[in-house]
Amino acid sequence: xxxxxxxxxxxxxxxxxxxxxxxxxxxxxxxxxxxxxxxxxxxxxxxxxxxxxxxxxxxxxxxxxxxxxxxxxxxxxxxxxxxxxxxxxxxxxxxxxxxxxxxxxxxxxxxxxxxxxxxxxxxxxxxxxxxxxxxxxxxxxxxxxxxxxxxxxxxxxxxxxxxxxxxxxxxxxxxxxxxxxxxxxxxxxxxxxxxxxxxxxxxxxxxxxxxxxxxxxxxxxxxxxxxxxxxxxxxxxxxxxxxxxxxxxxxxxxxxxxxxxxxxxxxxxxxxxxxxxxxxxxxxxxxxxxxxxxxxxxxxxxxxxxxxxxxxxxxxxxxxxxxxxxxxxxxxxxxxxxxxxxxxxxxxxxxxxxxxxxxxxxxxxxxxxxxxxxxxxxxxxxxxxxxxxxxxxxxxx
Amino acid sequence: xxxxxxxxxxxxxxxxxxxxxxxxxxxxxxxxxxxxxxxxxxxxxxxxxxxxxxxxxxxxxxxxxxxxxxxxxxxxxxxxxxxxxxxxxxxxxxxxxxxxxxxxxxxxxxxxxxxxxxxxxxxxxxxxxxxxxxxxxxxxxxxxxxxxxxxxxxxxxxxxxxxxxxxxxxxxxxxxxxxxxxxxxxxxxxxxxxxxxxxxxxxxxxxxxxxxxxxxxxxxxxxxxxxxxxxxxxxxxxxxxxxxxxxxxxxxxxxxxxxxxxxxxxxxxxxxxxxxxxxxxxxxxxxxxxxxxxxxxxxxxxxxxxxxxxxxxxxxxxxxxxxxxxxxxxxxxxxxxxxxxxxxxxxxxxxxxxxxxxxxxxxxxxxxxxxxxxxxxxxxxxxxxxxxxxxxxxxxxxxxxxxxxxxxxxxxxxxxxxxxxxxxxxxxxxxxxxxxxxxxxxxxxxxxx
Numbered sequence: 005x006x007x008x009x010x011x012x013x014x015x016x017x018x019x020x021x022x023x024x025x026x027x028x029x030x031x032x033x034x035x036x037x038x039x040x041x042x043x044x045x046x047x048x049x050x051x052x053x054x055x056x057x058x059x060x061x062x063x064x065x066x067x068x069x070x071x072x073x074x075x076x077x078x079x080x081x082x083x084x085x086x087x088x089x090x091x092x093x094x095x096x097x098x099x100x101x102x103x104x105x106x107x108x109x110x111x112x113x114x115x116x117x118x119x120x121x122x123x124x125x126x127x128x129x130x131x132x133x134x135x136x137x138x139x140x141x142x143x144x145x146x147x148x149x150x151x152x153x154x155x156x157x158x159x160x161x162x163x164x165x166x167x168x169x170x171x172x173x174x175x176x177x178x179x180x181x182x183x184x185x186x187x188x189x190x191x192x193x194x195x196x197x198x199x200x201x202x203x204x205x206x207x208x209x210x211x212x213x214x215x216x217x218x219x220x221x222x223x224x225x226x227x228x229x230x231x232x233x234x235x236x237x238x239x240x241x242x243x244x245x246x247x248x249x250x251x252x253x254x255x256x257x258x259x260x261x262x263x264x265x266x267x268x269x270x271x272x273x274x275x276x277x278x279x280x281x282x283x284x285x286x287x288x289x290x291x292x293x294x295x296x297x298x299x300x301x302x303x304x305x306x307x308x309x310x311x312x313x314x315x316x317x318x319x320x321x322x323x324x325x326x327x328x329x330x331x332x333x334x335x336x337x338x339x340x341x342x343x344x345x346x347x348x349x350x351x352x353x354x355x356x357x358x359x360x361x362x363x364x365x366x367x368x369x370x371x372x373x374x375x376x377x378x379x380x381x382x383x384x385x386x387x388x389x390x391x392x393x394x395x396x397x398x399x400x401x
Numbered sequence: 402x403x404x405x406x407x408x409x410x411x412x413x414x415x416x417x418x419x420x421x422x423x424x425x426x427x428x429x430x431x432x433x434x435x436x437x438x439x440x441x442x443x444x445x446x447x448x449x450x451x452x453x454x455x456x457x458x459x460x461x462x463x464x465x466x467x468x469x470x471x472x473x474x475x476x477x478x479x480x481x482x483x484x485x486x487x488x489x490x491x492x493x494x495x496x497x498x499x500x501x502x503x504x505x506x507x508x509x510x511x512x513x514x515x516x517x518x519x520x521x522x523x524x525x526x527x528x529x530x531x532x533x534x535x536x537x538x539x540x541x542x543x544x545x546x547x548x549x550x551x552x553x554x555x556x557x558x559x560x561x562x563x564x565x566x567x568x569x570x571x572x573x574x575x576x577x578x579x580x581x582x583x584x585x586x587x588x589x590x591x592x593x594x595x596x597x598x599x600x601x602x603x604x605x606x607x608x609x610x611x612x613x614x615x616x617x618x619x620x621x622x623x624x625x626x627x628x629x630x631x632x633x634x635x636x637x638x639x640x641x642x643x644x645x646x647x648x649x650x651x652x653x654x655x656x657x658x659x660x661x662x663x664x665x666x667x668x669x670x671x672x673x674x675x676x677x678x679x680x681x682x683x684x685x686x687x688x689x690x691x692x693x694x695x696x697x698x699x700x701x702x703x704x705x706x707x708x709x710x711x712x713x714x715x716x717x718x719x720x721x722x723x724x725x726x727x728x729x730x731x732x733x734x735x736x737x738x739x740x741x742x743x744x745x746x747x748x749x750x751x752x753x754x755x756x757x758x759x760x761x762x763x764x765x766x767x768x769x770x771x772x773x774x775x776x777x778x779x780x781x782x783x784x785x786x787x788x789x790x791x792x793x794x795x796x797x798x799x800x801x802x803x804x805x806x807x808x809x810x811x812x813x814x815x816x817x818x819x820x821x822x823x824x825x826x827x828x829x830x831x832x833x834x835x836x837x838x839x840x841x842x843x844x845x846x847x848x849x850x
Contacts, residue, residue, distance in 0.1 A: 233694060234702040286683035286766060287691060290618040290648060345618070346691075347698045 019074045027251055028070055032063065062218070069220035073245035076364060182228040190230025204232075211235045220245055237347040244360040248353050256352040259301035266304070274299045291345035298355050308363055432788055436465040440760040442771045446779055450786040462788055465490045468499075468756050475730075483732040488782060488789045491756060492633070492735050493728045498719065499737070499756035501606045502567045505540040511722035536715040537751050540608040542567075544588065550607055554581060561610040561660065566603050570755060571671035574603075577610060577660040610666075611750055612655050615743040617695065621653040622646040623668040624689065624741040624749075627758065628716055628808065629778055631795045633729040635811035638720055639781065640713060642804045643770055646692050648685040650678040670763055684763035696747075704747055712741055712749045717809045719751055731791045734782040736774070777803030 023029055039045065045053065058064040171179060183189065194204040207229065214226045215238050223242040231239045241247070278295050282288040288295075302308065344361075348354035432452040436443055443465055447454070455461050466474070466489060474481050475493040483489070497503050512534045516523040524532045541550040543564075554560070559579070564587070566574040578584060584607075591603075614621045627641035647668040659665050664676045670686075673679055696705040716739055738758025742750045760775070762768035780801045783789050796810075 232702075233697040234705075237698055284680060284682045286686070286688075286764075289680060289683050289685070290620070290687055290691075293619050293652065346695050349617075349699045
């Protein structure tokens with residue numbers, strides 16, 4: 005307990021610092037100034053009045069949602085003396101692997117084999133994209149970890165041999181308690197055989213209530229039992245605290261202007277990627293145009309760079325032509341956005357949702373890290389999965 | 402054969418009749434088929450059932466024929482009489498529904514009749530427009546209705562109109578106009594450039610162009626839905642669940658400068674496949690379930706269910722409109738391809754009905770879909786794959802419907818209490834979706850009343 009308290013105050017200080025720079029803060033300040041002019045404001049009861057005002061005006065919810073969303077992206081607090089690279093990834097061997105996998109600045113693309121320069125700029129290896137998991141992930145070893153009985157059954161279970169702390173079955177059971185048989189789950193309990201009165205109608209009704217309340221945390225808890233198709237777009241926006249304010253739309257329009265004004269080297273990669281994947285896909289071909297509208301803007305959005313403070317990868321930088329090496333012109337290459345197109349038909353909203361998802365979750369899929377929700381831990385958890393299935397099966401029968 | 406036989410696993414061939422009947426006995430029990438449409442999705446389905454191919458001059462039980470052939474089979478001169486064990490895939494005068502001009506004529510007549518009966522369906526708004534029966538774009542025959550058209554055009558001179566030859570398909574001969582002078586020029590040109598006399602000159606229809614179609618990803622699309630009619634009197638029809646959307650390859654613009662760019666306006670695969678952006682993997686086709694997912698996510702469940710209910714409803718209305726004039730020959734069934742456009746207010750418009758929807762497969766998925774479509778159609782039209790008896794009551798058990806679901810069954814509807822059932826039927830017969838669409842269907846019901 006004693007240990008946790010300074011951590012907590014550190015987190016609070018961090019979040020306050022971050023919120024101070026946000027437009028939410030500016031709005032709140034503006035509103036506070038106008039309210040101050042009113043005659044009924046009394047200095048004696050100011051604190052109570054403010055609390056009351058927050059409740060009535062909905063600001064309490066807004067602030068809660070903002071804090072909640074900061075909490076989910078901010079890195080775990082670390083020792084104040086820790087160097088910045090430790091903040092990104094505390095384990096040295098993980099950082100080394102990330103250097104290897106740094107497929108950034110691809111100079112050119114040749115069939116499916118990418119020629120790339122590592123961070124050190126020393127070697128240039130032609131590497132088949134499909135070999136990356138084998139070359140890098142499988143060979144990941146913790147140098148400090150000596151497995152005593154090297155011939156045990158467990159050591160041969162799975163390809164990933166990193167001793168990461170993953171949840172065991174009782175912990176997974178607790179974590180995914182909503183998937184239990186006694187809890188209703190959309191996608192199962194709304195199937196054709198089940199009358200909608202039993203679960204679906206009530207679940208949809210609660211979902212509408214959650215949306216009306218505009219409570220981010222409640223929405224996150226709610227979707228653990230499945231989100232109804234018709235509410236999904238709004239629920240996800242609420243969870244990610246994306247509200248599509250006029251300034252957000254304006255920001256997106258500015259990015260679009262940038263797309264027209266500047267050509268980037270990564271643009272041709274994006275075109276090629278979309279042409280090879282989405283354009284040929286019978287689900288996503290319809291959204292080809294949306295993908296360009298999002299990806300081209302995303303690669304010019306420097307605010308996304310913020311997430312590299314807690315991502316073990318270094319910014320995969322690309323530079324606007326003629327501005328090579330100037331940090332403020334640095335941009336980078338993002339992953340796929342197609343499935344979101346089913347949910348949002350305004351490009352600006354689609355863009356904001358995608359950006360939030362990327363800086364919170366997606367980046368973990370293509371970087372090496374010891375974070376519990378990164379790809380390595382996922383793979384290690386999957387090793388436990390067959391056991392879990394057997395367990396579930398046993399409880400059913 | 403590259404057909405995906407696995408898609409609809411063939412049932413084991415029936416055990417041969419034992420003993421003395423021998424080879425002749427086996428042959429006698431098998432359906433003898435003919436087709437003049439050499440499509441693998443057809444032939445594979447016939448062969449899978451162990452049916453025997455014969456020529457049209459021999460005795461046949463099942464003839465999948467083109468619309469040209471059906472004209473000869475039922476023409477007065479040839480006087481062909483079908484026997485009880487013969488079935489064909491068209492009604493003799495299917496063109497009452499599937500020719501662009503006749504369909505509109507029949508629907509107009511149907512509306513007038515309902516109005517005369519004082520039916521609540523024929524209710525009009527203050528501008529004299531039908532509230533519920535306004536589901537085909539305003540259409541005139543040319544040259545017959547030229548004066549009527551000019552009158553209508555002058556009321557809204559900025560409108561765009563689409564010209565279509567009555568008897569052609571696959572987008573042939575279609576063009577858009579937005580000035581009266583263009584019609585006059587067309588009329589002059591077709592008079593001077595051809596030797597055919599005025600009377601046999603090709604008839605055209607001109608329809609108000611839906612210039613505000615619903616766009617997805619900036620592109621226009623239409624729906625191709627398959628509807629099977631097994632009898633018109635009483636009307637019994639089925640809706641195929643696996644319809645699809647056909648997308649244009651080029652982004653849509655209502656600008657008049659692109660009026661002659663057919664890649665922007667026409668969704669026909671026969672047109673689009675010549676576009677440079679045509680993709681051979683998906684062929685610009687999107688499943689109806691994708692459309693439903695997209696609409697539910699972006700517009701909400703209620704309006705989506707209402708849209709699909711309305712689509713089903715206008716299909717039933719179009720069939721009811723032609724039922725009285727259709728020659729309800731008991732040897733016939735027909736699988737129609739319905740073309741529907743949705744506008745940006747989510748109102749569906751019936752564009753046209755095809756008697757011979759294309760059985761050409763443009764992609765792998767397309768082939769599976771069409772193979773299954775024929776398979777399910779045959780299961781309903783030729784029960785058990787046995788030699789047909791056209792006197793059967795034509796009400797197959799639910800288990801054989803496959804991806805079809807009952808769209809409307811007049812006998813059931815009348816048994817259940819007249820007109821009210823007519824309206825709720827499309828909503829209720831949605832099979833798996835029935836439960837969900839019923840609620841929103843009910844709100845629609847009250848407006849129909």
